[in-house]
Amino acid sequence: MIDFKLDPKSGAPFYRQIIDQIKFGIAAGKLKTGEQLPTVRSLAVDLKVNLNTVAKAYKELEIQNILATQQGTGTFISDLKIQIPTEEKKNKLKEICNEFSAIAFSYGFSIEDIINQLQKQKSDENNYK
Amino acid sequence: MIDFKLDPKSGAPFYRQIIDQIKFGIAAGKLKTGEQLPTVRSLAVDLKVNLNTVAKAYKELEIQNILATQQGTGTFISDLKIQIPTEEKKNKLKEICNEFSAIAFSYGFSIEDIINQLQKQKSDENNYK
DNA sequence: ACACTTGTACTATACATATAGTACATTATG
DNA sequence: CATAATGTACTATATGTATAGTACAAGTGT
Secondary structure: OOOOOOOHHHOOOHHHHHHHHHHHHHHOOOOOOOOEOOOHHHHHHHHOOOHHHHHHHHHHHHHOOOEEEEOOOEEEEOOHHHHOOHHHHHHHHHHHHHHHHHHHHHOOOOHHHHHHHHHHHHHHHHHHO | OOOOOOOHHHOOOHHHHHHHHHHHHHHOOOOOOOOEOOOHHHHHHHHOOOHHHHHHHHHHHHHOOOEEEEOOOEEEEOOHHHOOOOHHHHHHHHHHHHHHHHHHHHOOOOHHHHHHHHHHHHHHHHOOO
């Protein structure tokens, strides 16, 4: 389970910080398929925010098919591999990359800069194997 | 010179659409170092928005050292070549790439998927030249 | 059936953002 | 020096966003 934390100074809204931490948790392997997340209430109390703030984060992740909620039971990490249809997945990748390059671009980086950096990351990753 | 256009349905604010079109114009080679952009007034009239909306776009690009403004004269594309990535900038790139690959991971994409998509984007961009 | 736990919906409010209106400051040019 | 061109600053307003308060609905387990 993740140790959720909110930083009021970060500038990023609370609900987005929650979303990011869950996504990072999945990417880092700390959250696995089927695992239950804290309930909206318990996490809200824990983070000292309103339960709707947590619910909003969960809701957005549910729309993205990253979480599955069951009323009365809880919220769970869904099986990411079989969730998104391939065609939709391709569009999602395009969307992510567009947003990605737009942000990088605003910092003065070219697409090439990004590709080079990612390739560096990729070889780093292989070194761990 | 770019043929500026605004799409009210796009969801993106006008000033950001202007920014993006200038950035893409530079990336596509349509705008070159030293070239003068339309004045805030003329572009505002052309796009049927307030001059402050254009000014805001120019201002943001000036802060990013992409444009240089001279009161009484106009706004120009600055010399982008001398913007060598500093140490700080490199770290920023790394940071951005880390965050995005983490997000892409959570959707089930690999770094390779991202690189492939970005290379596709890059060649699309070159086709405009 | 009942109590309890879970997520959801509706409302209000404070705050930020985008755009516009208007007046001002600075520079160029004749 | 005067005028016109240019970007800038200040203000107002409408709209969207984030968060919270509270009540509701749906499922669980005894």
